[in-house]
Amino acid sequence: MLEGKKVVLAYSGGLDTSVCVKWLEQRGAEPYALYLDLGQGEPEVDVKGKALKIGAADAFVRDAKTEFCEEYVAPAIKANALYGGKYPLFTALGRPLIAKKLVEVAREVGATHVAHGSTGKGNDQVRFDVTTASIAPDLTVVAPVRDWNMSRPEEMAYAEEHGIPIPVTKKSPYSVDANLFGRSIEAGPLEDPNHEPTPDVYEMTVAPEEAPDEPRYVELGFEEGLPVSLDGEELGLADLIAETNAIAGAHGVGRIDMIEDRLVGIKSREIYECPAALTIIGAHKELETMTLTKDVLRFKAQVEARYAELTYDGLWFTPLKRALDAFVAETQKTVTGTVRLKLYKGSATVVGRTAPKALYNKELATYDPNSTFDEAAAAGFIALWGLPARQWAGVNGGIEEESPATKP
Numbered sequence: 039m040l041e042g043k044k045v046v047l048a049y050s051g052g053l054d055t056s057v058c059v060k061w062l063e064q065r066g067a068e069p070y071a072l073y074l075d076l077g078q079g080e081p082e083v084d085v086k087g088k089a090l091k092i093g094a095a096d097a098f099v100r101d102a103k104t105e106f107c108e109e110y111v112a113p114a115i116k117a118n119a120l121y122g123g124k125y126p127l128f129t130a131l132g133r134p135l136i137a138k139k140l141v142e143v144a145r146e147v148g149a150t151h152v153a154h155g156s157t158g159k160g161n162d163q164v165r166f167d168v169t170t171a172s173i174a175p176d177l178t179v180v181a182p183v184r185d186w187n188m189s190r191p192e193e194m195a196y197a198e199e200h201g202i203p204i205p206v207t208k209k210s211p212y213s214v215d216a217n218l219f220g221r222s223i224e225a226g227p228l229e230d231p232n233h234e235p236t237p238d239v240y241e242m243t244v245a246p247e248e249a250p251d252e253p254r255y256v257e258l259g260f261e262e263g264l265p266v267s268l269d270g271e272e273l274g275l276a277d278l279i280a281e282t283n284a285i286a287g288a289h290g291v292g293r294i295d296m297i298e299d300r301l302v303g304i305k306s307r308e309i310y311e312c313p314a315a316l317t318i319i320g321a322h323k324e325l326e327t328m329t330l331t332k333d334v335l336r337f338k339a340q341v342e343a344r345y346a347e348l349t350y351d352g353l354w355f356t357p358l359k360r361a362l363d364a365f366v367a368e369t370q371k372t373v374t375g376t377v378r379l380k381l382y383k384g385s386a387t388v389v390g391r392t393a394p395k396a397l398y399n400k401e402l403a404t405y406d407p408n409s410t411f412d413e414a415a416a417a418g419f420i421a422l423w424g425l426p427a428r429q430w431a432g433v434n435g436g437i438e439e440e441s442p443a444t445k446p
């Protein structure tokens with residue numbers, strides 16, 4: 039069924055996707071490899087040369103960092119998108135972009151198929167497949183790893199048999215995915231949820247106990263909901279994220295250890311490192327508390343949870359996502375200002391904020407006698423606010439102090 043078909047494969051240069059190239063070629067397909075730079079760091083090998091050597095008809099290496107930041111990470115920052123209230127979704131944000139780029143190359147070379155190296159147990163397969171269906175329903179998605187059911191040793195044997203270079207470095211027991219916005223580490227000893235991650239798990243962060251004894255202060259400047267400067271220096275989003283990763287990571291900020299609910303029903307144990315993501319979202323949320331009304335903040339919290347879920351679930355290119363983006367964008371018009379954070383041994387604590395359109399008003403809030411707040415009006419307000427409670431107590435004789443739930 040793949041005979042003579044052009045297939046564009048998301049290629050990482052690693053063993054899995056290298057084997058995919060061969061697998062496709064052996065089925066008579068014409069494989070094209072696409073390596074995308076989402077800020078995951080330099081590839082260890084000459085990916086283009088490697089793909090061609092294995093049997094790709096052509097191979098492309100493209101830098102998508104700016105697009106990733108502007109079109110995927112930026113809206114997620116505005117939406118404070120954290121899955122399960124914790125995970126900043128960097129992998130989930132990268133997948134729809136990779137799928138979109140696969141489709142782009144498919145159009146360039148006239149391919150009818152796209153392919154990815156995801157297994158059948160994770161979320162990534164869903165994101166690739168659903169994104170492709172959403173933006174290019176005429177294309178067929180192939181997932182060789184999901185279909186072939188090869189064990190690791192079988193895969194190695196297959197690679198050896200076909201002259202595919204096997205990484206000589208000592209194989210890490212972990213499964214890692216990384217981009218500019220974070221790094222995820224799964225599998226191996228981490229599958230025991232009671233096992234504390236050992237130092238070899240981490241690359242972007244130092245252990246909090248080994249972080250400098252002196253705190254580091256950083257100032258993030260925001261404009262309409264997005265960070266635009268670091269310590270007064272204006273930076274594009276990609277550079278700002280890269281620098282914040284380095285600074286916050288050096289202070290042990292950004293580690294997450296969580297049990298996560300995958301879309302396919304599995305609970306999985308995940309370790310994440312995302313110093314910039316947590317620092318920026320923490321600061322952004324704080325600036326919102328200064329500049330948005332109570333009503334907007336409360337409603338937005340519901341939108342944020344839904345936004346995180348749909349991102350996680352591969353529904354990036356959907357009408358709901360579009361509509362929520364419009365809501366979020368509307369809320370961000372006044373979210374401008376600076377947030378000062380103290381980075382210290384694993385924590386990024388907001389210690390100051392200023393905003394030209396701050397709703398915080400010191401004259402109102404101050405306990406000084408010259409406050410502009412009308413305290414006399416408070417008494418009348420409370421009389422009406424408490425009216426239903428007073429009414430109920432009058433009729434029923436007051437609510438008992440101990441709640442039934444705490445009674446023995």
Ligand code: ARG
Nearest residue numbers: 129130161162213214215222
């Ligand atoms: N659990 C995270 C997610 O679903 C990270 C997945 C990492 N993917 C990978 N192929 N290692 O977004």
